[in-house]
Amino acid sequence: MTTNETPDETGMTDDEKRRDQLLAAPGAVEDDAAPRIDVTDRGDGIKRIDIRDDAAVRPGDPTKDPED
Numbered sequence: 001m002t003t004n005e006t007p008d009e010t011g012m013t014d015d016e017k018r019r020d021q022l023l024a025a026p027g028a029v030e031d032d033a034a035p036r037i038d039v040t041d042r043g044d045g046i047k048r049i050d051i052r053d054d055a056a057v058r059p060g061d062p063t064k065d066p067e068d
Contacts, residue, residue, distance in 0.1 A: 019033040034054075036051065036052055037051055
């Protein structure tokens, strides 16, 4: 996922802030902060967002295959 790689006034990048928030929950583990999406910017103002194949949590009904 491509995000702001420049630290802001907090001294953290967007990715670092995301990880920090996801790991702050009680019982959180490192896998909770794993990337779940890929964002591709075509350069003409259009962005494509794809759910990663290795994402532990995916949208939709977990009992059905995506083709159903």
